[in-house]
Amino acid sequence: MIDRKYIGHTMAPFKVAVEAGRLRFFAKATGQTDPVYSQDEAARAAGHPGLPVPPTFLFCLEMESPDPAAIRNLLGLDYKRLLHGEQGFTYHRMAHAGDVLSFEQRIEDIYDKKGGALEFVVRKTRVSNQRGEHVADLRGVTVMRQPEKESA
Amino acid sequence: MNTVTPVRFDNVNVGDALPALDLPPLSRLTLALYCGASGDHNPIHVDLDFAKEAGMPDVFAHGMLSMAWLGRALTDWVPQSALRDFNVRFAAITHVGESIRCTGTVTEKFEHDGERLVRVSLATTNEAGVQKLLGEAVLSLP
Structure with a gap:
């Protein structure tokens, strides 16, 4: 079982530069045909200072953490048993190529369902830009399957 | 593409459908491109050997690829700066070869903090109508 003591745990903050080339690659990979991207x-x-960061790309930038496995390792999560259960974004302002974004991650909750067969980790991440402005939350x-408990 | 005539709050009604976004059949190349572009290098989406070891019959799509498609459907309808909230639940796996359709329906019109907002329910479905992602977005309209 994932140790509940990590509820409220904050990870070391990190910064990620938004690169135009990555945004173009992302547009290609997602089939984006709108030239704005x-x-x-x-x-x-369209009034942007540079290529805009599309709505879900903040999640990709969050994975540019110096140690993307930090939370998995902290909580002892097995890669092969993980599922992405839900994802949400609350937007406060746009981000663009050339911005340097700061990410502050917090483990908001850990709980289980089905007698422990499924464990859930809720992560909240605050994103701000190089001017200290709040960009998004x-x-x-993340869902961790514990197959040995599925009959429990 | 952004519409020539901006979507306006007064012209939107509960029950209105957003223009649907239809994707071509999901290819392994798209999964490889998304792996690189997204930075999500989980091998379960691109490495068949790894997927089988993990008990899956084949590689399958990143949930966030489908969410990116829903994002495209939203920004095809309104400028991205209109977006306030965007949430999804990953209900089922999207498989190689499936043709995914992104849809949205206006479910609520309301005002909050001086903004005129609409709530839109979102879904991705395959050609058999099986729902893969379910979600909603809140958009600010002029």
Whole structure:
């Protein structure tokens, strides 16, 4: 069972630079055809200072943590048994290529269902930019399957 | 593409459908591109050997790839700066070869902190109508 003492635990904050090349690659990978997300001129014509960070890419930037496995290792989560249960974003302002974003992660909750066969870890992440402005809050729910308890 | 005429609060009604976004059949190449572009290098989405070891019959889509498609459906409808909240639950796995449709329906119109907002329910479904992601978004409209 995941140790409940980690509820409220905060991870070491980190910063990630938003690169235009990664945003273009992401646009290609997601089939994005709106030029605002891949062409500087189109982005500027739409009023952006640079290519905008699309709605879900903040989650990808969060994975650019110096140690992406930090929470998994802290909680002893097995990669092969993990599922992404839910993901949410609350947006306060846009982010763009050239921004340097700060990520502060907190383990908000840990709970289980089905007699411990499924354990849930809720992570909240505050994102701010290089001017200290609040960009967004992310909420992710990771599900850990404990197959040996499925008959319990 | 952003619509030529901006979507306005007064012209939106509860029950209105957003323009649907239809994706081509999911390819392994798309999973490889998304692995690299997203930075999510979990091998279960691209390495068949690893997927089988983990008890899966095949690789399968990142949940966040589908959420990115739903994001496209939203920003095709309104500028991204309108987006206030965006939440999904990953209900079922999206498999290689499935053709996914992203849909949205306006469920509520309300005002909060001086903004005029609409709530939209969201889903991705395969060609058989099986729901994969369920969610909602809150958008601020002029």
